[in-house]
Amino acid sequence: MGAFDALRIAGSGLGMHQTWLDALGHNIANVNDITSTDEAAFQAQLLTAGAREDGGVQVTGIALSSAEGRLVHMPDHPLADADGYVRAPDMDMESQMSELIMAQRGFQASAQVTKYAQDTYGTAIQIGK
Numbered sequence: 001m002g003a004f005d006a007l008r009i010a011g012s013g014l015g016m017h018q019t020w021l022d023a024l025g026h027n028i029a030n031v032n033d034i035t036s037t038d039e040a041a042f043q044a045q046l047l048t049a050g051a052r053e054d055g056g057v058q059v060t061g062i063a064l065s066s067a068e069g070r071l072v073h074m075p076d077h078p079l080a081d082a083d084g085y086v087r088a089p090d091m092d093m094e095s096q097m098s099e100l101i102m103a104q105r106g107f108q109a110s111a112q113v114t115k116y117a118q119d120t121y122g123t124a125i126q127i128g129k
Contacts, residue, residue: 005055006117012056013110019059020047020103028096034072035087036079041069042089044096066090 023045033042043064050060068090075084 004117004121007114007121008054009056010110010113010117012052012058014107014114016049016057016059017103017107017110020049021100021107023047023062024096024100024103027091028093028100031089031091031093031096033089034074034077034079035069037071037081037085037087039087040067041087043067044089044091 027044030042030044035041043066046063046065047059048061048063049057052058069087070090071085072088073084074080074086077086079086
């Protein structure tokens with residue numbers, strides 16, 4: 001492992017976790033979107049991540065959840081069909097918030113590794129003076 005590998009690897013973690021946080025923010029903002037039963041439901045963004053050859057991590061894809069969503073009985077909603085149903089996204093706030101906590105912790109860990117690496121490299125430079 002080279003002298004700056006820790007910074008590179010932690011930087012890739014920061015980028016992946018930032019993308020995950022962005023997707024989760026988009027999902028959470030739309031978790032209560034309701035459409036009529038003849039329209040597609042909001043599709044949540046689902047990230048997949050994988051290892052890079054150099055030891056880092058990267059987003060390997062962004063899939064979308066089902067456009068079918070789930071039918072919810074809301075007879076008073078203006079978009080309800082004749083039977084009182086509307087279409088909601090196939091996700092819930094609880095799972096999105098749980099993922100948000102994981103993404104935040106991963107981002108914080110990558111940021112801390114970056115700080116430690118910078119401090120270590122700074123100390124090594126001072127020793128060399």
